[in-house]
Amino acid sequence: xxxxxxxxxxxxxxxxxxxxxxxxxxxxxxxxxxxxxxxxxxxxxxxxxxxxxxxxxxxxxxxxxxxxxxxxxxxxxxxxxxxxxxxxxxxxxxxxxxxxxxxxxxxxxxxxxxxxxxxxxxxxxxxxxxxxxxxxxxxxxxxxxxxxxxxxxxxxxxxxxxxxxxxxxxxxxxxxxxxxxxxxxxxxxxxxxxxxxxxxxxxxxxxxxxxxxxxxxxxxxxxxxxxxxxxxxx
Numbered sequence: 001x002x003x004x005x006x007x008x009x010x011x012x013x014x015x016x017x018x019x020x021x022x023x024x025x026x027x028x029x030x031x032x033x034x035x036x037x038x039x040x041x042x043x044x045x046x047x048x049x050x051x052x053x054x055x056x057x058x059x060x061x062x063x064x065x066x067x068x069x070x071x072x073x074x075x076x077x078x079x080x081x082x083x084x085x086x087x088x089x090x091x092x093x094x095x096x097x098x099x100x101x102x103x104x105x106x107x108x109x110x111x112x113x114x115x116x117x118x119x120x121x122x123x124x125x126x127x128x129x130x131x132x133x134x135x136x137x138x139x140x141x142x143x144x145x146x147x148x149x150x151x152x153x154x155x156x157x158x159x160x161x162x163x164x165x166x167x168x169x170x171x172x173x174x175x176x177x178x179x180x181x182x183x184x185x186x187x188x189x190x191x192x193x194x195x196x197x198x199x200x201x202x203x204x205x206x207x208x209x210x211x212x213x214x215x216x217x218x219x220x221x222x223x224x225x226x227x228x229x230x231x232x233x234x
Contacts, residue, residue, distance in 0.1 A: 004207060005226075005229070006233075011042070013222075013226050014042050014043050016207060017043040017213070017214055018044055018045045018097075018192070018213055018215045018216070019037065019045070019046050019047065019216065020216060021034040021035070021046060021047065022166075028055070031048060031049075031056070032055065034046060034048075035059040038065050039060055041220065043065060043223075044213060045065060045097050046066075047068035047070065047215060048067070048068070049073075050070065050071075050086060050090055053067060054093050056094070057094030057095075066096045066097050067095045067097070068096070068098070069095045069097075069099070070098070070099045071083050071086050071090070071122060072100055074138075074168040076102050076136070077104070080114075080117070080118040080121050083100060083121070083122055084122060088125050091125065091129040095131065096132070099133075099163060100133060100135055101136045101138060101166060102115055102118070102136065102138070102150060103115055107146055107149065107150050108142070108146060112149060112153055115153050117157075119133075119135055120158060123158040123159055132160040132161070133161070134160065135154040135159045135161065136163045136164075136166055136194070137150045137165070139165055139171075140170045141169065148180065150162070151181050151185050154185075155185050155188070155189050161189065161192045162181050162185055162192070163191075163192040164178065164192070165195040166195070167194050171195070171196075172195015172197075173194055173196050173197060175206070175209065178193055178206055182209055190212045191209075191211045191213075192213040192214065193206045193213070193214045193215070197214045197218075198218040198222075199218070199225070200225040203216075
């Protein structure tokens with residue numbers, strides 16, 4: 001049987017990547033270059049800070065790359081009203097994918113109704129605009145039962161993806177967490193890995209587990225490696 005690498009095309013690999021442009025120190029030139037890179041490599045999305053959505057929309061106009069942004073990032077401690085406002089504003093400015101951080105403290109405290117209702121409020125706004133929602137668990141701060149509950153609450157709230165992490169916590173995606181998340185949610189809900197996927201081999205490894213998106217900053221290196229290996233195998 002052919003390996004996953006042999007079976008996948010460049011387009012399939014590229015469209016599994018959300019090119020991440022979220023670090024607080026990134027200046028305008030870096031964000032501009034990052035959006036141009038995302039368009040050049042034809043990835044799934046460029047995920048930018050809320051203040052960069054308008055710039056990203058302009059730069060990606062005419063491409064097949066989505067504009068993604070983050071809500072309640074990175075701590076998840078904004079109120080529900082704030083997260084809804086932030087999502088609505090981002091959608092109005094051109095975002096079509098939103099990655100929202102759950103209320104981590106509420107989940108750890110067992111306030112499941114609040115967690116579900118908050119996610120549902122953002123999902124309602126996003127889906128009304130034709131956008132998708134990826135819910136960030138921030139697994140570094142959760143034990144396994146909390147990860148399971150978080151994923152179940154995200155699915156119950158209508159989210160499209162569950163996501164491991166922001167990339168700003170002490171640890172990011174692990175294979176164990178990804179496997180746990182994939183078997184916790186139904187096939188309707190996709191899984192995104194973020195934090196630590198920096199090579200093609202690492203990307204292939206998480207795809208084997210059923211992950212369909214990864215957040216990456218090493219996008220060019222990953223995709224250049226894929227093209228080089230495919231050329232060498234031809």
